[in-house]
Amino acid sequence: MKIDVIISAEDIHDSKIKNKIVVVIDIFRATSVIITALNNGCKEVIPYLTIEETLEFAKKLNREDYVLGGERKAVKIEGFDLSNSPLEYTKELIRNKTVLFTTTNGTRTLAKSVSAKKVFIAAMINAESVAKKLININEDVVIINAGTNGNFSMDDFICSGYIINEMLKYNKSMELTDISKTANIIYKENSDILSYVRKATHYTVMKSLKLDSDIEYCVRKSIIEIVPEYDGERITYTK
Template sequence: MVKVDIIISANDIVESKIKDKVVVVIDMFRATSVIVTALSNGCEEVIPYLTIEETLEAADKICRDNYLLGGERNAVKIDGFDLSNSPLEYTEDIVKNKKVLFTTTNGTRTLARSKYAGRILIGAMINAKAVAKKLIELNQDAVIINAGTNGNFSMDDYICSGYIINEMLVYGEKLELTDIAKTANIIYEGNLEIMSYVKQATHYSVMKALNLDNDISYCTKKSIIDIVPEYKDNKITILI
């Protein structure tokens, strides 16, 4: 029986909990939504970096015609970068056949801390069904890691985890859910409309204050993209 667990923030990642397991990293507001969207729109690969400095150093070594710089700090676009952390900016005409060098406050930090996992998949509300299906196909113990916000629990990432678990259960598979995974599923089933729950989240308030209503609307759409990205060999591409 496949066991499913949840880790509630990047700060709570422990090697023993994820070692050799399949991990799904979620930062739905907005890093993983960006990654899923960019790759769906023809981006060749997303290369995550922990710091702005590392991102710029890597950019200096690549032909400028082949890449874009994307990301944020504290939800705001980084000076000198091409794109922010809004998935709506990563359109096909912008990202097709390009590489995106990417750094964010919470998402890329979570990816870096997940390095001990056997596999690292990228999840969001917008590709949750595809992620659930892939986890069932892989038939291995899975840990869903919520990026959280500055090391703290995020309601938005948690309900997204619940959605993925709920979709796994739809396939009729018997899962061994930890208490925190069971609770995520219960919360999702009690808030199928999503927005009434998510709007109570701290990061939702931050995004509203920055007038990112369109991003909020997009990132809370359910399963509008049917791909599963995988982080492997220091880059993220579509898992075939």
């Protein structure tokens, strides 16, 4: 079992992920939203690259059956119901509804991952459950960091390290690439996640927008047990 890490959406190539088990991470905040929304009872999350695609699909649905969610430059899209804050996706608002979702980095990363054998959604909040699922599947894994605007992001990288660290508890003989080993080392040396991510560029952006509550939520470890899966069209999970 081999574990590799891709450090931004710009570095995704079919040669690296085709027929592999892929895990997509965008903890600030797309994958944290997806996991939270599904855990709170939404029917499915359908990711889109553009605002226009999102609104076009919405026309096919009854208005009471969906919510529009997402952001551009970390700010809620005009006319959308919800932003990219996982704290907004409450049971009262999204239970049994479809979430139509578009973000700057996360949904773009998902779109570039469709050649993989399976695509799972991960963040700090469900990392332990993701690690257990990957161990049970026991196939080569590529962990993809969405990054920020095509660049490496410290926050996604330390989450990769957390997942790898959890996997090593079950299988110490896994083959790790150099980048996977580095992610694991970074996590082990920075168990206080918040102190580490304070140095990240996207953290600074979120702080400037007064998104402190989102930051605190997104760095919590393994508070949710579900592992959503993207089938190339929609994201759901099986109990």
